[in-house]
Structures are given as C-alpha cells and as structure tokens.
Amino acid sequence: xxxxxxVWKLRFINGMQYRTAAVAGIATQLFFxxxxxxxxxxxYGQGSSHTNFPLPDLVSYVWLQQIFLSFIMLWFRxxxxxxxxxxxxxxxxxxxxxxxYPFWFAKLVxxxxxxxxxxxxxxxxIVFFLPQPYRLSPPPSPAAxxxxxxxxxxGLVLVxxxxxxxxxxxxxxxxxxxxxxxxxxxxxxxxxxxxxxPLMPVWLQRVSDFLPFRWSADFPFxxxxxxxxxxxxLWGIAAQLAWIAVVVGFGQWSMRRALRxxxxxxx
Amino acid sequence: MITLQGIGKSFKVARRxxxxxxxxxxxxxREHTVVEALRDITFQVGEGEIVGYIGPNGAGxxxxxxxxxxxxxxxxxxxxxxxFTPWKERTAYVRNIGVVFGQRSQLWWDVPVLDxxxxxxxxxxxxxxxxxxxxxxxxxxxxxxxxxxxPVRQLSLGQRMRCEIAASLLHSPRVLFLDxxxxxLDAVSKQAVRxxxxxxxxxxxxxVILTTHDMSDIEALASRILxxxxxxxxxDGTLSQLxxxxxxxxxxTAHYSENARPPEIPGAQTISWSPERAVFSVDTGQLxxxxxxxxxxxxxxxxxVEIEAKPVEExxxxxxxxxxx
Numbered sequence: 001x002x003x004x005x006x007v008w009k010l011r012f013i014n015g016m017q018y019r020t021a022a023v024a025g026i027a028t029q030l031f032f033x034x035x036x037x038x039x040x041x042x043x044y045g046q047g048s049s050h051t052n053f054p055l056p057d058l059v060s061y062v063w064l065q066q067i068f069l070s071f072i073m074l075w076f077r078x079x080x081x082x083x084x085x086x087x088x089x090x091x092x093x094x095x096x097x098x099x100x101y102p103f104w105f106a107k108l109v110x111x112x113x114x115x116x117x118x119x120x121x122x123x124x125x126i127v128f129f130l131p132q133p134y135r136l137s138p139p140p141s142p143a144a145x146x147x148x149x150x151x152x153x154x155g156l157v158l159v160x161x162x163x164x165x166x167x168x169x170x171x172x173x174x175x176x177x178x179x180x181x182x183x184x185x186x187x188x189x190x191x192x193x194x195x196x197x198p199l200m201p202v203w204l205q206r207v208s209d210f211l212p213f214r215w216s217a218d219f220p221f222x223x224x225x226x227x228x229x230x231x232x233x234l235w236g237i238a239a240q241l242a243w244i245a246v247v248v249g250f251g252q253w254s255m256r257r258a259l260r261x262x263x264x265x266x267x
Numbered sequence: 268m269i270t271l272q273g274i275g276k277s278f279k280v281a282r283r284x285x286x287x288x289x290x291x292x293x294x295x296x297r298e299h300t301v302v303e304a305l306r307d308i309t310f311q312v313g314e315g316e317i318v319g320y321i322g323p324n325g326a327g328x329x330x331x332x333x334x335x336x337x338x339x340x341x342x343x344x345x346x347x348x349x350x351f352t353p354w355k356e357r358t359a360y361v362r363n364i365g366v367v368f369g370q371r372s373q374l375w376w377d378v379p380v381l382d383x384x385x386x387x388x389x390x391x392x393x394x395x396x397x398x399x400x401x402x403x404x405x406x407x408x409x410x411x412x413x414x415x416x417x418p419v420r421q422l423s424l425g426q427r428m429r430c431e432i433a434a435s436l437l438h439s440p441r442v443l444f445l446d447x448x449x450x451x452l453d454a455v456s457k458q459a460v461r462x463x464x465x466x467x468x469x470x471x472x473x474x475v476i477l478t479t480h481d482m483s484d485i486e487a488l489a490s491r492i493l494x495x496x497x498x499x500x501x502x503d504g505t506l507s508q509l510x511x512x513x514x515x516x517x518x519x520t521a522h523y524s525e526n527a528r529p530p531e532i533p534g535a536q537t538i539s540w541s542p543e544r545a546v547f548s549v550d551t552g553q554l555x556x557x558x559x560x561x562x563x564x565x566x567x568x569x570x571x572v573e574i575e576a577k578p579v580e581e582x583x584x585x586x587x588x589x590x591x592x
C-alpha cells in the first residue's frame with residue numbers, strides 16, 4: 001500500500017511543477033466556460049423552458065466541468081505510460097515487487113489530482129464572483145455538498161479505471177491514438193461533456209444511464225446543484241461503485257493476459 | 268544460485284520488403300518469420316560470481332536477462348534463481364534482484380534523483396535505517412553526493428548511469444543483472460562503475476551477471492564468460508582458459524633509435540616496420556620472448572619494448588569465427 005501511496009505522491013509532486021501549464025489551463029477553462037454559458041443563456045432566452053434543468057443548475061454544471069476537467073476528461077493521458085509500453089521501459093516497472101495495475105492506477109490518480117489542485121482554486125474563486133447569470137451558485141445544502149465531494153472522488157476512481165483500459169489496450173495496438181480517440185469521443189459524449197445529459201432526448205439519457213461515463217462527470221455535478229436529490233444520490237454512488245468493480249475487474253484480468261504475452265520492445 | 272536448463276524463446280517477427288507494393292500486399296497477407304532468440308540455454312552460476320555475458324548484437328543477451336529477471340516468459344526450459352522461477356513468482360522474486368538496463372531509465376525525468384530513490388524505498392519496503400545506510404554507502408562509492416538533488420534531466424549520461432546503478436541496489440539485492448551498464452560512458456565513468464561492481468561483489472557477495480560489448484569491462488571484472496551467438500551458448504569458461512586456447516601469441520612492439528634496416532627475427536612474423544618502430548607477432552610456444560629480446564637488442568639500439576597478449580576482442584572474434592556467427 002505504501003508503494004502505491006508513494007508513487008501517487010511522486011506523481012503529484014511531479015505534476016505540481018508545471019505552473020505555466022496550470023496558468024494556461026486556467027485561462028482556457030475560463031474562456032470555454034464563459035462561451036458555453038453564453039450559448040446556453042441565448043438558448044434559454046428563446047423561451048424554450050427546461051423546467052427540469054433550470055439555468056443556474058446548468059451554469060454550475062458547466063463551471064464544474066471546467067474546474068474539474070482533469071478529473072473527468074478521458075483524453076487526459078499520461079504519455080509516459082504509453083512510452084513505457086511502446087518503448088520498452090516497462091522492463092523496469094516489471095522488475096518491481098508490486099502489481100502493475102495498482103501501481104499505474106496510483107500514478108494516474110496522482111497526476112489528475114495534481115493537475116486539478118493547481119487549477120481548481122483560482123477558477124473557483126473567479127467564478128464565484130462573476131456577475132449573474134455567469135456566477136457559480138453555492139450548493140443548496142451541506143448534505144448536497146458532502147455528497148458531491150464524495151461522488152466526485154469516486155467518479156475520479158471510475159474515470160481512472162476506464163482510462164486504464166486505454167493503457168492496457170496499447171499492449172496490443174502499440175499506439176495510443178486509436179483507443180484514446182474511440183473511448184474519449186464516446187465517453188465524453190455520454191458523460192455530458194458535449195451536451196449536458198439532462199438536455200439530451202430521453203432515450204439518449206437512458207443509454208447514458210447504462211454506460212459508466214455519465215457516473216463520473218454528469219452525476220456529481222447534478223448532485224452539487226441539488227438537481228439530483230440526496231436520496232437518489234446515494235443510489236448513484238452505489239452505481240458508481242458497481243461500475244468501478246466491473247471496470248477494475250476487467251482491467252486487471254486483461255492486464256494479466258497482456259503481461260503473459262508481453263514483448264518488451266527494443267534491445 | 269542461478270540455474271538455467273534448456274531455456275528457449277522464439278519471437279514472431281513481421282517481415283516485408285520495402286516499397287508501396289509490398290506494403291499494400293501486407294494489408295492482406297502478413298508474413299512472419301519465427302526467430303529463435305534463445306535455443307537450449309543451459310548454465311549455472313554460483314553465489315558471489317561475476318559472470319560476463321557476451322555475444323554480438325542480436326545474439327540473445329538481453330533476452331536472457333529479461334527471462335532471468337522475470338519479465339519475459341520463455342517457451343521452453345526451466346530456470347531457478349534462489350529457488351524462484353522468475354516469471355511465475357515475479358513479485359516475490361524481484362525483491363531479491365537488482366536490474367540495470369543500460370539503455371533505459373528507471374529514474375523519474377523531471378524530479379530530483381532523491382525523489383525516485385524514495386519511491387523505490389517505499390516500493391521495496393526498505394526499513395528506514397537500512398535505506399539510510401545503503402544510501403550513504405552508494406553515495407560514497409559512486410560519488411553521488413552532489414547529484415541527488417538534481418533533476419534527472421539535467422544529469423549527464425555518466426552521472427545518470429551512476430544513479431541508475433545506485434537505484435538498482437538500494438534494496439540490497441543478492442543478484443544483480445547489468446545489461447550494458449557502461450554503454451556510452453567515458454573512461455573515467457567506466458572505471459568508477461567497474462570499481463563499484465567489484466566492491467559490492469567482494470564486500471557484499473552480490474552475484475553479478477553483466478552483458479557488455481566492451482571487452483575491457485569483461486577483462487576488468489569477469490573471471491568467467493558466457494559467450495552466446497544466435498541464441499546458442501557457445502562458450503562457458505574462464506577468460507584465462509580462453510586465452511590459453513587461442514593465445515600463446517604475443518604482439519611485440521619495439522621502439523629503437525633510427526635504423527635503416529628492419530630487424531630480422533627468425534620465427535617471428537613482422538607486422539609492420541618503420542625506421543624507428545617495428546611490430547612482431549610471436550608464438551611464444553615456438554619462440555620464447557627472451558630470444559626475441561636478445562635478437563632485437565643485438566640488431567638495434569632498443570629504446571622501449573611493449574609485449575601484449577592478444578586483446579580479448581580478437582579472442583572473441585576468433586570464437587565468433589570458430590562458430591561461424
């Protein structure tokens with residue numbers, strides 16, 4: 001366990017070094033957040049009433065997406081791991097007395113966390129002081145906030161376990177481009193990153209309910225605004241945990257298979 | 268300590284000729300050839316030995332190291348190292364070994380070396396006191412003092428390699444596999460690395476298996492060599508045995524004050540000659556060195572004489588020739 005904590009810590013420290021990237025990220029995310037909200041303000045202004053998803057909820061939804069981008073984005077990738085597999089440096093990882101799956105898992109969580117920590121606070125402060133309707137409103141109750149934090153963190157674990165599948169697939173494909181693209185395009189759509197899930201047609205919402213992606217992004221953000229009430233949120237967390245069990249189980253199984261036939265590339 | 272019995276491993280290698288037509292063809296039909304990287308490799312290494320593992324490029328050295336370090340599963344044969352089968356009990360086994368792949372890096376690129384070391388300490392669950400002791404020892408013998416706080420990307424190759432070797436020894440392994448540890452290093456760094464390998468071998472009894480293309484590594488370190496070519500083990504024995512097998516030959520280089528005529532020594536072969544310098548090849552079985560010197564000093568005014576055994580490189584080339592690899 002100590003080893004995994006330690007690699008998490010090192011990845012975290014490593015990520016904290018990249019200040020300029022963080023500043024650039026903050027600017028980008030503020031820009032995109034504002035643009036998205038402008039579009040939706042215009043859309044809601046056309047009189048189309050979305051009583052089940054009022055504008056303030058949508059605004060928090062968009063801001064939270066931007067703030068926690070590195071928690072939920074599937075394309076957020078660790079090129080080092082890809083390089084390990086395709087370049088053969090994985091040889092060293094395999095000489096370590098610990099499981100490769102949890103080791104990489106901890107690395108990836110550390111990377112996403114460091115990136116989020118660097119970015120989220122400045123954006124949070126700024127968006128709390130923006131003029132209406134762009135301002136991020138606080139959660140309706142402490143319970144909603146607590147559930148949001150819990151759901152977000154479990155969601156992070158879920159995102160990482162899905163992204164592990166991308167890394168494992170590289171053992172066979174030797175190129176991360178295809179699998180990243182496929183999983184991230186589908187994943188981001190069904191996570192509500194393109195159109196918020198509540199604004200999708202009902203049948204698409206049903207589809208996304210049966211996929212893991214919504215549970216890592218869309219779900220915690222709606223818990224935040226109270227759009228998903230506390231009692232439903234607990235069920236949602238159960239669904240998250242179930243998905244984690246399935247995806248992690250599948251990931252570990254396929255990793256074992258991959259390692260059995262692994263060819264360490266290069267001399 | 269280490270026993271390999273009939274280890275074999277083959278790879279499927281995709282193959283096609285260059286060109287658009289061939290590339291298009293390979294969309295439908297893939298041609299593979301099976302390359303036997305290792306064929307029936309059998310040897311034993313005792314505790315505390317330093318074994319030089321040599322062979323031309325592509326002979327199977329790195330593949331054997333990968334098999335022995337549990338990374339690669341062989342197709343045939345058995346391997347027992349300290350009672351473990353490396354690829355079956357990987358996690359338990361690798362705790363006892365250290366591996367250095369000269370062409371790869373195990374240190375984190377963007378953070379100081381010490382951070383990588385601390386990660387390794389946690390991975391190997393090294394007790395704090397033992398870690399401190401081992402780190403102090405490694406810092407001293409490999410002269411790492413000033414390097415530990417530097418990010419890896421700012422180290423030179425020689426400095427990095429010393430850190431890599433230290434990283435592989437933090438957990439006091441009993442067996443150390445070194446895959447080309449001196450590749451790309453300058454003479455001083457090579458010397459430091461060799462000195463260090465000798466020290467840990469002598470003082471800690473670490474068994475070392477070393478692959479290299481640099482024969483002076485072998486000469487400086489390994490009393491025993493394993494020669495592998497095209498996946499087959501060709502020679503297993505000491506360096507001096509190998510010398511004895513090929514080499515009663517000595518090269519004698521004589522420097523003398525200017526002399527118009529080349530010195531003549533019956534029984535010795537003149538390799539090169541100039542008015543100040545001559546090089547002879549002598550078979551000491553036929554012609555004792557003393558005779559050569561006596562004849563030389565009779566004909567010219569000798570200034571300096573160098574007598575060299577055949578360099579190991581040449582012995583190895585002769586072995587390659589003998590086995591046609």
